[in-house]
Amino acid sequence: MFKRILFPTDFSEPSMKVLGYIPTLREAGTREVVLVHVIDSKDVTLIASGGQGFLGTVPDQETEAQKRLREEIHHHIINTRRALEKQGVEVIVRVPIGSPGKEIVNTADVEGASLIVIGSHGRSNIRDRLLGTVSEYVIKNAHQPVLVIKRDVAAQK
Known part of the structure; x- marks a missing residue:
């Protein structure tokens, strides 16, 4: 039933809790996981601009910041x-750039995902406290069923 699932992650602890559910999903028929890490276009703009610090923008620092970000993402993806x-699923990796919620929904459609499994942060404003803005966007806009893995209550304190 859920042969190909989409696993969006920002590599935070709440999003990585999804890994613990893969064995159960394999028992339910999952054979492929589309691993998605969206690079937020806002972050790209900030990094590309180098930020405006006390002494202004330093071009060498822009390049170094971009290189560090690329290496960090690559390390997490691997x-x-x-x-x-190791859990016996085939993995497809996608790293789109854009708005995280929109890119997750789009990637699920393009990749033919039968289920989206997403971790919940719940660390934004009061309205979004239970889920998080990205999770909420995905739930409201996805064309597939969405399984939300709650963050630990102890982690919120």
């Missing part, structure tokens, strides 16, 4: 992919 493959 580790997450390995963890998924």
